[in-house]
Amino acid sequence: MSNFQYLTGVVTLEYDKKSCIGCGMCALVCPHGVFTLEGKKARLTERDRCMECGACMKNCPAAAITVTAGEGCVRGVINELLGIEGPCC
Amino acid sequence: MNNAAISAKNITLLPMAQKVPEGAGEFHLPSHRQPFVTGSHATAVGNVPLVTAELKLRDKLGHCLVRWNIGRDSFTVEAGLYAIGSPTDTSPVLVTANYKMSFDLLRRALNKRDTWILVLDTKGVNVWCAAGKGTFGTEELVDRIGASRLHEVVSHRKLILPQLGATGVAAFEIQRYSGFSVVYGPVMVDDLPEFLDNSCQATPSMRIKNFPLRERLVLIPVDIVLALRQVIPLTLIFFFIAGFTGDAPFLQSALSSALPPVIALLTGVMAGSVLTPLLLPWIPGRAFSIKGGVCGLLLFFPVFSAFQGDASHSAIENIAWLLITLAVSSWFGMAFTGATTYTSLNGVRKEMLRAMPLQFLFMVTGIALWATALWIS
Numbered sequence: 001m002s003n004f005q006y007l008t009g010v011v012t013l014e015y016d017k018k019s020c021i022g023c024g025m026c027a028l029v030c031p032h033g034v035f036t037l038e039g040k041k042a043r044l045t046e047r048d049r050c051m052e053c054g055a056c057m058k059n060c061p062a063a064a065i066t067v068t069a070g071e072g073c074v075r076g077v078i079n080e081l082l083g084i085e086g087p088c089c
Numbered sequence: 090m091n092n093a094a095i096s097a098k099n100i101t102l103l104p105m106a107q108k109v110p111e112g113a114g115e116f117h118l119p120s121h122r123q124p125f126v127t128g129s130h131a132t133a134v135g136n137v138p139l140v141t142a143e144l145k146l147r148d149k150l151g152h153c154l155v156r157w158n159i160g161r162d163s164f165t166v167e168a169g170l171y172a173i174g175s176p177t178d179t180s181p182v183l184v185t186a187n188y189k190m191s192f193d194l195l196r197r198a199l200n201k202r203d204t205w206i207l208v209l210d211t212k213g214v215n216v217w218c219a220a221g222k223g224t225f226g227t228e229e230l231v232d233r234i235g236a237s238r239l240h241e242v243v244s245h246r247k248l249i250l251p252q253l254g255a256t257g258v259a260a261f262e263i264q265r266y267s268g269f270s271v272v273y274g275p276v277m278v279d280d281l282p283e284f285l286d287n288s289c290q291a292t293p294s295m296r297i298k299n300f301p302l303r304e305r306l307v308l309i310p311v312d313i314v315l316a317l318r319q320v321i322p323l324t325l326i327f328f329f330i331a332g333f334t335g336d337a338p339f340l341q342s343a344l345s346s347a348l349p350p351v352i353a354l355l356t357g358v359m360a361g362s363v364l365t366p367l368l369l370p371w372i373p374g375r376a377f378s379i380k381g382g383v384c385g386l387l388l389f390f391p392v393f394s395a396f397q398g399d400a401s402h403s404a405i406e407n408i409a410w411l412l413i414t415l416a417v418s419s420w421f422g423m424a425f426t427g428a429t430t431y432t433s434l435n436g437v438r439k440e441m442l443r444a445m446p447l448q449f450l451f452m453v454t455g456i457a458l459w460a461t462a463l464w465i466s
Binding site: 003004005006007008010011012025028029030031032033049050051052053054055058059061068069070071072073074075076077078080 | 221430431441
């Protein structure tokens with residue numbers, strides 16, 4: 001587990017346990033250990049450590065995970081607020 | 090002729106049913122005429138450029154320069170297949186981005202190993218950031234496998250990707266569209282040799298992205314350069330305000346009176362872009378705007394007591410400088426979120442919407458107080 005924690009209660013990560021096929025990819029690709037595989041199902045254990053990179057959603061063959069993924073950078077958010085299509089970094 | 094029949098006959102099903110860029114998927118091997126290419130390696134599809142694990146002085150110099158934001162946009166290698174050592178059709182294939190730093194650190198980690206390196210065209214961006222943008226992505230990887238005729242070069246059907254590439258690559262889709270299965274390697278390239286020796290099994294700690302001091306330190310130079318670029322216009326504005334309000338000749342007033350707020354700007358940059366990354370785990374607060382502000386406060390008093398010496402300045406001036414320092418340090422502390430390994434987009438958005446009005450207010454009030462004090466005196 002990383003020593004760092006950002007704001008709590010802000011992430012958009014949603015996980016539908018019913019759709020989970022237990023392949024374990026989410027637990028494997030997550031760089032912050034947000035998911036753990038318990039038996040035949042993944043469990044969302046560290047939701048507030050999610051950084052919304054979207055790796056779990058991308059690699060879930062059952063589409064059981066949704067998250068508004070994106071790079072958390074200031075310039076990207078400003079572009080978005082101003083409605084500009086621009087690079088993040 | 091029946092148009093519908095013709096088009097139906099000509100339809101070729103493209104992977105992912107998305108528009109494919111022009112020239113994508115056409116056979117292409119990278120050029121041998123790149124400074125780090127040391128030779129040529131014959132394969133079933135032609136000669137592939139050979140590289141070594143050893144980084145030359147020239148490579149290391151490039152690394153130093155990009156850490157200062159010099160030539161970062163053109164620090165690239167050509168996308169495609171490379172050989173390191175003397176790989177055969179059973180040697181592992183490692184995938185990386187075409188940012189030269191990513192490529193160099195990968196080949197350095199592959200010392201004395203015969204491997205293939207498949208470089209994706211990520212527009213010179215590192216693996217993680219490119220995966221976030223989608224350029225280190227499923228489409229590019231499928232295209233690059235085809236363009237390199239990887240099926241003919243190797244007999245196995247396995248690719249090793251950096252774990253952080255998973256943000257842009259769907260492993261199950263790569264399998265479906267190319268026949269290659271994706272194995273996600275460790276987060277950090279330094280763990281790669283151990284991963285490879287351990288029959289491609291990662292230990293739990295290899296899967297977690299941490300943010301140690303060493304990694305935060307190397308980010309600071311680029312941070313400073315980008316921050317200074319942002320404060321230059323403000324510096325000019327300060328000089329003009331000081332020049333027009335002073336009694337002395339324009340240049341003399343500008344230089345003497347604008348000095349304190351310019352020092353406030355630089356103190357803010359130092360606090361937000363140097364102190365914040367450096368002291369990150371120990372600064373109170375979770376929001377980076379707060380961390381930056383705290384560092385600004387910490388740095389303000391020593392800097393300004395040293396600067397003022399015995400000269401007396403009014404309380405209004407001191408408050409003005411403090412406000413400017415706080416606004417700037419908080420802003421650049423917040424800007425560091427883009428470089429961290431754990432901040433989320435929605436978190437940053439929430440933080441920015443709350444912090445930006447305050448930062449703006451501090452800045453405007455600070456400048457107004459300072460200009461007023463100049464005017465009065």
